[in-house]
Amino acid sequence: MLSGALLSSTLDLLALNPPGWGAVLLWGLWNSVLIAAGAFALGLVIGTLGAYGKLYGGPVTRDLLAVYTTVVRAVPELILILILYFAVTDALNQGLVALGREKVQISGLVAGILVLGVVQGAYATEVLRGAILAVPSGQIEAARAMGMSPLLLARRVTLPLMLALALPGLANLWLIATKDTALLAVVGFAELTQSTRQAASTTKAFFTFYAAAGVLYLGVSILSTLAFAWVERRARRGQRPVSG
Amino acid sequence: MIRALLIPRRLVMLAILMVIVALVAIYGRWDWLGNPKYQALIVRGIGNTLILLVLTMAIGMALAIPLGLAQAVGPWYLAYPARAFCSVIRGTPLLLQLFLLYYGIGSLFPGIPGIRDSWAWPYLRDAWYYAVLGLSLSVAGYEGEVMRGAFRAVPHGQLEAARAMGMPRLTIFRRIWLPQALHRVLPTLGGETVLQLKATPLVAMITVVDIYAVASRVRSETLITYEPLMLLAVVYMAITGVIVLIFRWFENRVPQRVA
Numbered sequence: 001m002l003s004g005a006l007l008s009s010t011l012d013l014l015a016l017n018p019p020g021w022g023a024v025l026l027w028g029l030w031n032s033v034l035i036a037a038g039a040f041a042l043g044l045v046i047g048t049l050g051a052y053g054k055l056y057g058g059p060v061t062r063d064l065l066a067v068y069t070t071v072v073r074a075v076p077e078l079i080l081i082l083i084l085y086f087a088v089t090d091a092l093n094q095g096l097v098a099l100g101r102e103k104v105q106i107s108g109l110v111a112g113i114l115v116l117g118v119v120q121g122a123y124a125t126e127v128l129r130g131a132i133l134a135v136p137s138g139q140i141e142a143a144r145a146m147g148m149s150p151l152l153l154a155r156r157v158t159l160p161l162m163l164a165l166a167l168p169g170l171a172n173l174w175l176i177a178t179k180d181t182a183l184l185a186v187v188g189f190a191e192l193t194q195s196t197r198q199a200a201s202t203t204k205a206f207f208t209f210y211a212a213a214g215v216l217y218l219g220v221s222i223l224s225t226l227a228f229a230w231v232e233r234r235a236r237r238g239q240r241p242v243s244g
Numbered sequence: 245m246i247r248a249l250l251i252p253r254r255l256v257m258l259a260i261l262m263v264i265v266a267l268v269a270i271y272g273r274w275d276w277l278g279n280p281k282y283q284a285l286i287v288r289g290i291g292n293t294l295i296l297l298v299l300t301m302a303i304g305m306a307l308a309i310p311l312g313l314a315q316a317v318g319p320w321y322l323a324y325p326a327r328a329f330c331s332v333i334r335g336t337p338l339l340l341q342l343f344l345l346y347y348g349i350g351s352l353f354p355g356i357p358g359i360r361d362s363w364a365w366p367y368l369r370d371a372w373y374y375a376v377l378g379l380s381l382s383v384a385g386y387e388g389e390v391m392r393g394a395f396r397a398v399p400h401g402q403l404e405a406a407r408a409m410g411m412p413r414l415t416i417f418r419r420i421w422l423p424q425a426l427h428r429v430l431p432t433l434g435g436e437t438v439l440q441l442k443a444t445p446l447v448a449m450i451t452v453v454d455i456y457a458v459a460s461r462v463r464s465e466t467l468i469t470y471e472p473l474m475l476l477a478v479v480y481m482a483i484t485g486v487i488v489l490i491f492r493w494f495e496n497r498v499p500q501r502v503a
Contacts, residue, residue: 059253060253060257063253063254063257071477071481073438074438074480074481074484074485075442075476075477075480075481076441076442076443076444076445076456076480077442078445078446078456079445079456079473079476079477079480082473083470083473083474083477086469086470086473087470090469175334175335179336179337179338180337181337182337182338182339182340183337183339185339186449193337193339193340193343196340196343197343200343200347200348204351206343206347206348206350206351207344207348207349207351207352209348210340210343210344210347210348211344211348213340214332214336214340214341214344217335217336217337217340218331218332218335218336221331221334221335221336222331222335
């Protein structure tokens with residue numbers, strides 16, 4: 001009897017329609033995935049540029065990139081998020097005021113993507129640099145000997161070949177991105193952890209909601225692991241398996 | 245190391261860095277650093293952060309070794325739960341785990357009759373123990389996975405040789421298997437310790453006073469936005485540097501070749 005009543009009240013709390021908070025949680029999950037995807041994509045762009053800069057750039061570029069990756073990887077994400085969040089908003093508004101425009105409230109979504117993207121970029125730089133280095137140099141030399149331009153060489157040879165090598169590292173980065181979105185709760189953005197906190201403190205059903213959010217995060221991470229395994233299998237088509 | 249800094253372009257970059265630091269020092273608001281109340285808090289905060297880091301790494305590693313062993317060579321009824329535990333810890337954000345422990349499980353305790361009078365109540369109310377528990381479980385989850393690979397990577401010949409010498413199983417584990425596995429993952433552990441350091445500020449979200457919580461308090465009391473955050477960044481970078489040095493010393497102490 002008692003457990004039945006407990007179960008039905010838990011289901012009521014998690015119901016999708018307004019007295020229940022299910023829809024709020026799912027909306028938070030959607031925001032989290034959106035930010036993680038945006039940050040991951042931005043991180044890939046920064047990472048690719050950074051990796052090429054570290055490998056082929058001039059000495060000053062290399063030193064600056066070393067400073068970027070070292071500092072970002074030594075300071076906790078939580079603090080980077082706060083510093084970047086305030087700095088980006090401040091810089092944008094001061095620029096707008098200097099141009100004689102009105103101040104704007106930067107949207108949490110955009111700020112989250114920018115901030116986490118910069119953090120992801122530092123890790124992605126290292127992952128992609130390692131993967132590019134592992135591409136057999138004969139392949140690159142052959143492409144150069146064929147007269148390919150550097151851009152064509154990157155698009156047709158280096159990037160496709162390194163993808164299979166970079167995928168395990170990138171999969172890790174994606175999982176870190178989905179979990180780092182939880183940190184945006186500190187700046188009050190309504191991603192999954194913040195929505196959960198709201199639901200829990202309103203209904204006082206702390207355990208139910210935090211456990212539910214945990215299940216949602218776990219679902220994302222399990223689905224992502226499966227998806228990355230599939231992509232890696234496709235990227236490794238035509239490669240000889242290492243051993244039986 | 246120092247010679248690498250004396251190249252002309254690096255000297256120029258150092259000079260630019262020093263100018264920036266000087267500008268921040270002169271034009272920033274640092275008067276709160278002179279306040280004895282904040283000085284005491286900062287010392288306490290850094291101390292708490294360091295204690296949390298060392299304590300949770302130690303407890304976590306002690307849990308990670310059996311977890312890794314269970315996954316690497318254990319029977320299925322030990323291997324599956326160990327794997328499930330590692331997946332759950334690694335698949336959910338640490339912030340959420342801390343919330344679940346402190347607010348979630350912590351909110352269930354007062355419902356147990358008579359618990360308020362028991363000896364355990366002061367511990368069950370204190371966020372510090374939840375923080376230690378949460379961070380230790382996190383280390384156990386991540387390092388359990390690392391140790392699984394490490395135990396598997398020890399060459400079979402080493403274990404067979406030990407068995408041929410007539411060593412009991414526990415001695416083999418203590419003298420051969422564990423040291424070689426740990427030696428292999430020393431560089432990984434250094435990186436993971438830095439990651440753990442970077443995870444500690446999350447405990448401020450469940451009211452533990454670490455250095456991050458101190459900086460947050462300074463920010464809200466003095467309404468200074470950036471300077472406390474900069475201090476935080478410098479403190480964490482300094483601790484990271486020390487961790488890297490300690491692990492480099494450890495790695496140099498153990499001989500490189502195993503056999």
